[in-house]
Amino acid sequence: xPDAFTKRPAGQPIVLAEEVHKSxxxxxxxxxINLQVMEGQVLCVIGPSxxxxxxxxxxxxxxxxxxxxxxxxxxxxxxxRRVGNKLHEMRESEIAKRREDxxxxxxxxNLFPHxxxxxxxxxxxxxxxxxxxxxxxxxARALLERVGLAEKEKAYPAQLSGxxxxxxxxxRALCMKPKLxxxxxxxxxxxxxxxxxxxxxxxxLAADGMTMIVVTHEMGFARxxxxxxxxxxxxxxxxxxxxRDVLANPQHNRTKAFLSKVL
Amino acid sequence: MVERVAGSSAGEPPAEELVVVPLRHxxxxxxxxxxxxxVAMLVHSLVSNPLWHWDYVRGxxxxxxxxxxxxxxxxxxxxxxxxxxxxxxxxxxxxMSPNPVLSGTAWVYTWFFRGTPVLxxxxxxxxxxxxxxxxxxxxxxxxxxxxxxxxxxxTGFTAAVLGLGLNEAAYMSEIARAGLLSxxxxxxxxxxxxxxxxxxxxxxxxxxxxMRVIIPPTGNETISMLKTTSIVLYIGLYDLLGAAQSIYSQxxxxxxxxxVVASIxxxxxxxxxxxxxxxxxxRFGRGTTRNVPLRPGQRLLLRIRRRDESAVGGA
Numbered sequence: 001x002p003d004a005f006t007k008r009p010a011g012q013p014i015v016l017a018e019e020v021h022k023s024x025x026x027x028x029x030x031x032x033i034n035l036q037v038m039e040g041q042v043l044c045v046i047g048p049s050x051x052x053x054x055x056x057x058x059x060x061x062x063x064x065x066x067x068x069x070x071x072x073x074x075x076x077x078x079x080x081r082r083v084g085n086k087l088h089e090m091r092e093s094e095i096a097k098r099r100e101d102x103x104x105x106x107x108x109x110n111l112f113p114h115x116x117x118x119x120x121x122x123x124x125x126x127x128x129x130x131x132x133x134x135x136x137x138x139x140a141r142a143l144l145e146r147v148g149l150a151e152k153e154k155a156y157p158a159q160l161s162g163x164x165x166x167x168x169x170x171x172r173a174l175c176m177k178p179k180l181x182x183x184x185x186x187x188x189x190x191x192x193x194x195x196x197x198x199x200x201x202x203x204x205l206a207a208d209g210m211t212m213i214v215v216t217h218e219m220g221f222a223r224x225x226x227x228x229x230x231x232x233x234x235x236x237x238x239x240x241x242x243x244r245d246v247l248a249n250p251q252h253n254r255t256k257a258f259l260s261k262v263l
Numbered sequence: 264m265v266e267r268v269a270g271s272s273a274g275e276p277p278a279e280e281l282v283v284v285p286l287r288h289x290x291x292x293x294x295x296x297x298x299x300x301x302v303a304m305l306v307h308s309l310v311s312n313p314l315w316h317w318d319y320v321r322g323x324x325x326x327x328x329x330x331x332x333x334x335x336x337x338x339x340x341x342x343x344x345x346x347x348x349x350x351x352x353x354x355x356x357x358x359m360s361p362n363p364v365l366s367g368t369a370w371v372y373t374w375f376f377r378g379t380p381v382l383x384x385x386x387x388x389x390x391x392x393x394x395x396x397x398x399x400x401x402x403x404x405x406x407x408x409x410x411x412x413x414x415x416x417x418t419g420f421t422a423a424v425l426g427l428g429l430n431e432a433a434y435m436s437e438i439a440r441a442g443l444l445s446x447x448x449x450x451x452x453x454x455x456x457x458x459x460x461x462x463x464x465x466x467x468x469x470x471x472x473x474m475r476v477i478i479p480p481t482g483n484e485t486i487s488m489l490k491t492t493s494i495v496l497y498i499g500l501y502d503l504l505g506a507a508q509s510i511y512s513q514x515x516x517x518x519x520x521x522x523v524v525a526s527i528x529x530x531x532x533x534x535x536x537x538x539x540x541x542x543x544x545x546r547f548g549r550g551t552t553r554n555v556p557l558r559p560g561q562r563l564l565l566r567i568r569r570r571d572e573s574a575v576g577g578a
Contacts (some may be wrong), residue, residue: 014479026298055307061456062454063452063455069285092460093460096455096458096459096460099455099456099457099458100458102456103456104453104456106449106452106453106456108449110449110450110453111453112450112453112454112468112472113472113550113551114471114472114547114549114550114551115550116550123328123457123459123467124457124458124459127459127463127467128457128458128459128463129458132316157550157551158550158551172457173456176457176458185280
């Protein structure tokens with residue numbers, strides 16, 4: 001395997017997490033997460049279920065609110081506006097504005113079932129960014145072409161396979177021209193034979209230099225595409241580093257135990 | 264594989280010579296006989312019993328008093344359902360709002376308007392003049408810009424619309440809430456992740472999907488409202504039933520034919536609502552099924568055609 005993806009120049013940190021804590025009621029799910037993702041990097045997050053990896057990436061676009069610590073996306077604090085020494089909680093509309101720059105792909109696709117594929121793609125650009133409909137449609141068609149679904153633009157989500165739906169969901173997120181893409185177990189709900197087509201689209205994105213954070217159980221993808229691999233367990237980052245090193249030569253016992261079960 | 268083994272071992276004829284005997288349904292014929300008998304008895308009574316007074320039914324079917332009553336029924340139903348649906352949706356959204364004042368207000372509203380009889384509410388609005396002699400707009404506790412006399416502002420008709428509509432809103436709010444809850448949280452998250460605000464997501468993503476769940480019980484409410492409007496007789500308005508009653512109590516003194524007239528008109532109006540509901544459901548069912556649902560007529564045609572085909576195939 002050539003190092004096609006690992007030798008990209010690292011620029012500004014696009015995500016910076018310092019001691020991020022998050023509880024759901026009495027259960028502390030994140031117990032101090034520290035990590036950073038550079039522009040153009042692909043970060044894969046692995047770990048057992050309940051380790052907090054999904055919660056963490058949901059915090060990045062404020063689908064969950066963190067309890068303490070610092071979380072910066074593209075240089076801005078998530079959910080707060082700093083004025084002097086005070087942090088003002090953001091209004092719903094300001095949070096929505098920040099989310100425009102962060103694309104998200106969900107485990108269960110979450111396409112809008114009452115809209116066709118094309119309507120799904122142009123909804124946010126036309127209604128949120130006020131892009132003219134013709135322009136949005138043109139861009140959407142180019143993206144559908146790219147994910148290999150150009151002929152499906154008039155189909156409703158229910159008429160597509162899981163793999164096709166997830167590719168549409170990726171195209172939908174890309175329609176907002178995000179600076180960062182978050183993937184929350186994008187292939188976990190798919191039949192094994194459909195996983196490949198979604199991973200191929202994601203590999204293409206990585207090759208184009210998209211900054212990506214991917215929560216995944218696909219170790220092959222992590223090894224091949226990620227420049228950084230993070231192993232989370234019990235709400236903390238146990239181990240991080242070059243994916244090939246971590247996967248082949250894990251340093252911590254918990255990482256070893258996890259990898260021995262999944263590899 | 265199995266067939267061949269069975270055929271060869273027992274010396275039975277090959278599979279293609281086996282005859283399929285369709286399952287017989289003898290009890291269906293019994294049911295048909297019983298129901299046919301009951302229908303025959305009913306028809307016999309309708310035709311032979313002179314007390315139905317069919318000539319009166321025909322004579323009063325398009326009587327101007329009846330037609331005026333129908334118009335009142337339609338107006339009241341449309342206006343109060345309009346208030347009910349719009350205010351009900353607003354109440355449902357308020358109820359689900361993170362703002363405790365809004366959700367509490369919506370809860371109290373529903374509690375109060377569902378907890379008191381609609382008849383009491385209609386009469387209450389009608390007698391609002393007993394409580395407030397004048398109604399003004401202006402600054403609360405401050406200057407008044409315009410003042411109306413309560414008794415001229417609140418006519419029987421406005422009282423009826425207010426009473427029925429505000430009561431309906433309480434019921435509709437729970438129907439709308441059920442619809443909103445039926446849309447999975449993933450839809451709101453996906454909309455949020457695309458940068459859509461709460462209002463936009465509600466309008467474009469959540470409500471259109473909730474409509475699928477909201478429409479059938481709303482059809483129920485509309486049909487129910489069509490008939491509930493007859494309580495306005497208590498405040499001196501004549502809807503369809505009121506009109507029929509006024510005719511038999513003042514002119515014909517025959518209850519049965521006029522109740523038949525009213526019932527036929529109610530059935531006609533209900534049937535029209537069925538058609539409207541069908542098209543609404545089709546509109547909001549987009550994308551939910553892989554194949555397009557058939558119209559009732561098409562379904563019948565298809566069934567007959569299939570029967571013909573199977574009859575031909577069987578012969």
